[in-house]
């Protein structure tokens with residue numbers, strides 16, 4: 001909940017108490033440099049013992065509520081027919097309005113099953129923007145992924161409230177060009193991850209549905225960050241200012257043919273699901289479930305997490321739960337802007353995104369500015385962020401580099417985990433780094449996997465800049481920080 005202080009300053013206030021804590025440690029800059037070198041300048045390969053604030057992702061790293069933890073204690077651990085599954089199915093029906101629920105072990109498993117059931121070679125899958133695993137699954141099934149975002153989507157200094165919108169004119173054109181029979185579905189991703197956690201409006205979702213339905217193309221909704229998108233609709237779309245998150249979710253879901261989510265984000269558990277009201281779709285997907293995930297009433301999830309997910313689905317409709325991370329991000333972005341650090345605007349969900357193209361203007365995309373920035377942030381602060389740019393985009397079939405539309409260092413805000421002093425620390429160290437940005441140079445691959453190379457790839461700093469950055473940091477802050 002945003003609170004206005006008596007001096008007019010607005011701060012996000014945590015509407016929860018912290019009852020369980022986990023210690024964190026700050027290792028000195030010299031060790032951070034060594035750890036970065038051991039990790040091949042890839043923040044995925046760091047160990048958490050070397051990390052102060054783990055802002056790699058909000059996926060599976062959120063704080064659960066007391067009610068979620070309590071629910072885990074009463075799990076009905078059965079291979080088949082578990083009552084815990086029926087509690088989840090009831091929550092899905094109540095909150096999202098779907099009659100059929102298919103649990104899966106996480107979001108990409110849902111994408112895998114959708115690819116198996118709906119996507120065939122030569123198909124074109126239309127979407128507002130891709131997510132890494134989404135594109136991988138649909139391309140592995142032989143399809144092409146076509147993103148039809150608006151011109152505003154890639155403007156990192158925008159004031160547009162809904163940069164995640166799909167461009168409906170381009171949608172009409174794409175359907176004309178490829179033909180409806182080649183388009184298995186249109187996918188709308190809530191709080192669009194790779195464009196900086198940007199939402200779409202309900203008006204846009206309605207327009208997309210109308211066009212898709214006119215051509216008998218199903219609308220698939222990736223709801224991994226659904227509660228945040230609903231929160232942004234409430235904040236930014238005038239017609240919904242007085243509507244509850246629950247009402248907004250219900251209105252969104254009326255437009256959706258197939259829903260799926262990674263439950264690791266909005267519902268703060270480790271799992272995922274697919275849901276629909278179409279029995280024929282359910283029947284198409286279900287046979288693949290035991291092949292790749294598990295039986296229909298657990299789908300690869302721990303039953304304890306299924307219990308917690310049922311609670312999490314209801315809790316995410318609380319405006320203080322849906323809003324916690326957008327409000328922290330808004331504060332974070334605002335503080336960076338005050339200090340002249342180029343953060344992506346408007347502030348989105350999931351993370352504060354720093355624009356590496358504007359931060360490191362001297363590094364060309366061929367030398368991976370976003371990867372260099374994520375590594376530099378760690379050396380200067382002990383904060384782990386994630387590269388979301390060209391390293392996160394695999395080469396094409398001919399081995400050519402595909403430059404990403406955006407080069408972002410994503411500093412994720414796991415829900416209910418960090419406090420304002422952590423954010424202030426991050427702002428301070430990012431500001432220091434911005435003032436010393438000339439010390440940061442590019443990266444080159446020394447080990448480069450073919451698929452999703454950002455997970456395991458190893459890189460080397462050009463001109464050994466990491467050591468120089470660590471030296472400059474020590475000179476300003478001393479050897480202990």
Ligand SMILES: Cc1ncc(COP(=O)(O)O)c(C=O)c1O
Nearest residue numbers: 106107108131133193224262264
């Ligand atoms: C929008 C979106 N879709 C799908 C996924 C994949 O989900 P998971 O990581 O649970 O496999 C993610 C994960 O970050 C995501 O952000």
